[in-house]
Amino acid sequence: xxxxxxxxxxxxxxxxxxxxxxxxxxxxxxxxxxDFSANLNPLGPPQWLRDALKQSYExxxxxxxxxxxxxxxxxxxxxxxxxxxxxxxxxxxxxxxLAAKRFERQKALIVQPTFVEYEQACRHYHIDxxxxxxxxxxxxxxxxxxxxxxxxxxxxxxxxxxxxxxxTLIDEEGLRKILDQGLETxxxxxxxxxxxxxxxxxxxxxxxxxxxxxxxxxxxxLTKIFTIPGLRVGxxxxxxxxxxxxxxxxxxxxxxxxxxxxxxxLLENDQFLARTREWLQVQLQELKFSxxxxxxxxxxxxxxxxxxxxxxxxxxxxxxxxxxxxQGILARHTHNFKSLDGHYLRLAVRSEAENKELLHVxxxxxxxx
Amino acid sequence: xxxxxxxxxxxxxxxxxxxxxxxxxxxxxxxxxxDFSANLNPLGPPQWLRDALKQSYExxxxxxxxxxxxxxxxxxxxxxxxxxxxxxxxxxxxxxxLAAKRFERQKALIVQPTFVEYEQACRHYHIDxxxxxxxxxxxxxxxxxxxxxxxxxxxxxxxxxxxxxxxTLIDEEGLRKILDQGLETxxxxxxxxxxxxxxxxxxxxxxxxxxxxxxxxxxxxLTKIFTIPGLRVGxxxxxxxxxxxxxxxxxxxxxxxxxxxxxxxLLENDQFLARTREWLQVQLQELKFSxxxxxxxxxxxxxxxxxxxxxxxxxxxxxxxxxxxxQGILARHTHNFKSLDGHYLRLAVRSEAENKELLHVxxxxxxxx
Numbered sequence: 001x002x003x004x005x006x007x008x009x010x011x012x013x014x015x016x017x018x019x020x021x022x023x024x025x026x027x028x029x030x031x032x033x034x035d036f037s038a039n040l041n042p043l044g045p046p047q048w049l050r051d052a053l054k055q056s057y058e059x060x061x062x063x064x065x066x067x068x069x070x071x072x073x074x075x076x077x078x079x080x081x082x083x084x085x086x087x088x089x090x091x092x093x094x095x096x097x098l099a100a101k102r103f104e105r106q107k108a109l110i111v112q113p114t115f116v117e118y119e120q121a122c123r124h125y126h127i128d129x130x131x132x133x134x135x136x137x138x139x140x141x142x143x144x145x146x147x148x149x150x151x152x153x154x155x156x157x158x159x160x161x162x163x164x165x166x167x168t169l170i171d172e173e174g175l176r177k178i179l180d181q182g183l184e185t186x187x188x189x190x191x192x193x194x195x196x197x198x199x200x201x202x203x204x205x206x207x208x209x210x211x212x213x214x215x216x217x218x219x220x221x222l223t224k225i226f227t228i229p230g231l232r233v234g235x236x237x238x239x240x241x242x243x244x245x246x247x248x249x250x251x252x253x254x255x256x257x258x259x260x261x262x263x264x265x266l267l268e269n270d271q272f273l274a275r276t277r278e279w280l281q282v283q284l285q286e287l288k289f290s291x292x293x294x295x296x297x298x299x300x301x302x303x304x305x306x307x308x309x310x311x312x313x314x315x316x317x318x319x320x321x322x323x324x325x326x327q328g329i330l331a332r333h334t335h336n337f338k339s340l341d342g343h344y345l346r347l348a349v350r351s352e353a354e355n356k357e358l359l360h361v362x363x364x365x366x367x368x369x
Numbered sequence: 370x371x372x373x374x375x376x377x378x379x380x381x382x383x384x385x386x387x388x389x390x391x392x393x394x395x396x397x398x399x400x401x402x403x404d405f406s407a408n409l410n411p412l413g414p415p416q417w418l419r420d421a422l423k424q425s426y427e428x429x430x431x432x433x434x435x436x437x438x439x440x441x442x443x444x445x446x447x448x449x450x451x452x453x454x455x456x457x458x459x460x461x462x463x464x465x466x467l468a469a470k471r472f473e474r475q476k477a478l479i480v481q482p483t484f485v486e487y488e489q490a491c492r493h494y495h496i497d498x499x500x501x502x503x504x505x506x507x508x509x510x511x512x513x514x515x516x517x518x519x520x521x522x523x524x525x526x527x528x529x530x531x532x533x534x535x536x537t538l539i540d541e542e543g544l545r546k547i548l549d550q551g552l553e554t555x556x557x558x559x560x561x562x563x564x565x566x567x568x569x570x571x572x573x574x575x576x577x578x579x580x581x582x583x584x585x586x587x588x589x590x591l592t593k594i595f596t597i598p599g600l601r602v603g604x605x606x607x608x609x610x611x612x613x614x615x616x617x618x619x620x621x622x623x624x625x626x627x628x629x630x631x632x633x634x635l636l637e638n639d640q641f642l643a644r645t646r647e648w649l650q651v652q653l654q655e656l657k658f659s660x661x662x663x664x665x666x667x668x669x670x671x672x673x674x675x676x677x678x679x680x681x682x683x684x685x686x687x688x689x690x691x692x693x694x695x696q697g698i699l700a701r702h703t704h705n706f707k708s709l710d711g712h713y714l715r716l717a718v719r720s721e722a723e724n725k726e727l728l729h730v731x732x733x734x735x736x737x738x
Contacts, residue, residue, distance in 0.1 A: 017435075038432065050426050057419050060599040063407065066386075090459060093621045101493075117621060124470075124618060230429040230626025249493060252462045252486060256625050257599025 037332035039305035044227030059257035074264035084240040091232035092221035106155040113337035118158040144174040165346040167301025197225040198303040307344040406701035408674035413596030428626035443633035453609040460601035461590035475524040482706035487527040513543040521554040534715040536670025566594040567672040676713040
């Protein structure tokens with residue numbers, strides 16, 4: 001099969017768009033594609049969600065409670081914080097924009113490569129941006145000293161923990177150093193924990209840090225772990241005075257009533273999280289072993305996605321992407337992740353059978369190409 | 370029953386909050402309240418919505434189509450415009466904020482009393498606001514000449530048509546005059562048609578005007594007419610270049626997947642709209658007759674809500690509000706509508722039985738108080 005030649009302009013700006021990719025690559029509409037491009041939990045959504053959705057019908061006929069009090073109580077209970085330290089948002093995306101609004105027309109430091117939404121939100125509110133970079137030559141290590149040395153120039157730093165698309169994690173000691181220094185330089189730190197629930201039980205959310213750090217704003221999302229990106233469920237955690245100020249800028253009723261009905265149910269459901277973590281650790285071990293064996297680079301991820309590069313053919317990433325497509329696998333390109341420039345692919349960790357299929361395709365690539 | 374004395378500070382900022390009002394007025398939680406405060410269609414939601422919601426389950430597990438193409442096709446078909454002249458939004462509220470973003474740091478004229486969200490959105494984007502007022506001494510007539518005489522000072526005018534909370538309507542000729550003059554002065558006109566579907570069939574949306582007027586931005590909502598405020602469904606209509614620019618500022622995935630699944634179904638459903646209009650015209654005639662008979666002022670509404678004042682006791686509006694609460698009826702106060710300052714109540718038109726109950730309570734007020 002002959003596919004179109006590529007250019008960085010044609011790539012869709014995010015994963016999870018198999019239909020668009022089929023059109024771009026002129027594949028037939030009914031062609032099955034295993035979607036490794038969206039980093040959602042393949043175990044979800046939880047079984048009970050279908051019934052819960054039926055029950056949410058009544059909620060649709062009323063305006064959402066503008067204070068989202070029931071959702072806040074459930075989140076408070078699950079996170080060990082107070083309801084007034086919580087703002088419920090229309091997905092993680094609205095949380096990012098609300099955080100940015102707080103620093104309108106000021107200066108932000110963004111640790112790249114990461115979610116493009118931080119930059120998008122900063123531009124929306126006329127925030128000057130400077131980037132620092134994870135070190136690709138050193139396992140995407142977090143540039144703690146570089147951040148600390150520049151910090152006095154910035155009112156806010158955006159950090160994704162664990163980071164998308166590398167799956168790597170700033171260590172707690174380093175983050176503490178940044179937060180402590182931020183207290184002195186008047187710098188807030190927005191830590192996006194959208195994927196934190198995928199971490200092993202020993203590495204947890206920093207929700208209990210908000211008591212100590214008035215300059216910490218945590219962003220959370222229930223979208224990825226519960227496989228419900230269509231529902232739009234996120235929240236922010238910070239000290240109550242910060243939350244109050246963030247809330248004042250929120251568009252009225254931005255969170256839909258199906259979401260607010262289901263949030264309390266989602267957070268009751270500990271077993272689902274435990275089962276997810278267990279599945280992930282097993283699959284990660286297996287992938288690490290097999291990818292090393294096949295001589296592919298895999299970023300030192302802690303979560304349900306990772307960067308991949310063929311160490312034997314590091315300049316053939318686009319060819320690999322196309323080969324994947326031909327074999328029915330959709331990967332996430334990295335053309336719009338700063339500093340990656342398409343040189344890696346991001347792949348989701350999926351079910352055992354699907355990961356095996358991926359490895360099978362990679363073996364084929366190794367043998368045939 | 371002794372109720373708390375009132376002050377303008379304690380009033381919730383919008384209708385549809387019976388639980389909060391019970392707390393404020395120290396009424397027992399299980400006290401039944403007829404909610405005349407939210408101006409939603411009492412005939413809705415349509416019967417089929419419950420099943421449609423079940424079917425939307427699959428949609429939740431995927432990111433919403435970021436281009437909302439299916440919804441746009443349905444809206445285009447229903448409105449007689451092109452898909453690229455449409456932006457789907459997270460309820461009418463997001464549409465208002467996106468419209469405001471376009472005029473960041475410029476000057477806006479708002480025709481008051483009206484939705485508070487226009488002012489809120491303008492403040493969010495640092496827009497200077499000036500107000501002009503409907504004339505309360507003259508049936509809330511629209512100040513067309515006043516608007517035209519000031520227009521060259523403003524980049525945008527916000528007009529609600531039909532207006533909330535008066536139910537009145539700027540006439541087409543007047544609006545055309547404003548739009549024509551706007552072409553000369555470089556002034557855009559944001560016309561919020563959130564309630565337009567309640568109008569009699571002879572008065573329609575201005576959707577076909579967008580071809581003529583590059584300075585017209587129409588805001589629509591499916592929330593009120595279909596009684597689904599919890600779902601968050603709105604859209605904007607304008608010339609394609611304007612829509613493109615508005616879209617660039619939209620938060621990614623701000624419209625949830627249940628909404629996008631259901632929009633096409635909602636717009637197929639002509640019968641429901643026809644039945645709604647029929648019900649409303651009958652009830653409005655009945656209310657107009659009875660309220661006049663009881664010597665209450667009713668604003669010359671065209672839609673499913675109106676302003677009420679006791680012409681015999683015009684200074685006793687708060688007392689009337691409290692009397693309503695005691696009798697199990699929740700009205701919408703007007704403390705946060707500029708120039709009304711609580712001197713009127715806004716009431717929804719509800720089912721025949723509920724409107725009769727309302728009239729019964731008003732007769733009681735007339736006799737007893």
